[in-house]
Amino acid sequence: MFTDPIKNLKAIPLKENDIVADFGAGTGYYSILSGHLVPKGKVYAIEIQKDFINIIHDKIKTEHLKNIEVLWGNIEKIGGTKLADDIVNVVIMSNVLFQVEDKNQTIKEAHRVLKVGGEILLIDWSDSSTLISQRKINIVPKDKMREMFEKNNFVFVREVDAGIHHYGMIFKKVS
Numbered sequence: 001m002f003t004d005p006i007k008n009l010k011a012i013p014l015k016e017n018d019i020v021a022d023f024g025a026g027t028g029y030y031s032i033l034s035g036h037l038v039p040k041g042k043v044y045a046i047e048i049q050k051d052f053i054n055i056i057h058d059k060i061k062t063e064h065l066k067n068i069e070v071l072w073g074n075i076e077k078i079g080g081t082k083l084a085d086d087i088v089n090v091v092i093m094s095n096v097l098f099q100v101e102d103k104n105q106t107i108k109e110a111h112r113v114l115k116v117g118g119e120i121l122l123i124d125w126s127d128s129s130t131l132i133s134q135r136k137i138n139i140v141p142k143d144k145m146r147e148m149f150e151k152n153n154f155v156f157v158r159e160v161d162a163g164i165h166h167y168g169m170i171f172k173k174v175s
Helices: 005-010 031-038 048-065 104-115 141-151
Strands: 017-023 042-047 066-070 090-092 114-125 154-160 165-171
Touching: 005 090, 005 114, 017 031, 017 104, 031 042, 031 048, 031 066, 031 090, 031 141, 042 048, 066 090, 090 104, 090 165, 104 114, 104 141, 114 141, 141 154, 141 165
Parallel strands: 017 042, 017 090, 042 066, 090 114
Antiparallel strands: 114 165, 154 165
């Protein structure tokens, strides 16, 4: 692995009753880990690719988790996650924003679903990663990403050591 999800999640300690939204859940790695960490809470695994949704469902059954709900949703649209306003404690965005065309819309959707004081764990590809830059993927440098979040009513909390090919940051919703 290029980044360690367990280590990344430890950077934003989840409480047992937290509500977590995994934006762009992929195959559900962060969702499953979060499900174990919030046994009295809830995890929303939001994914647009239907093949991944089936994979996540299979993993949930294998892990015997009852607190994960898989949603087919579009994180690039306001309301696209199908979550209510102000209900989530933590949003996870791992290796997803570099794929999104309208990053500001995704950040606004995260803002909409987060409670005031809620946090975002952002992990994304580093612009210094030759592995990813050779594939000509639309990565956003860390300082530009921070500016985008701050322009959308988030406060930078701290950086997360996400490995040599990624950067990590935690942001808090203030209003």
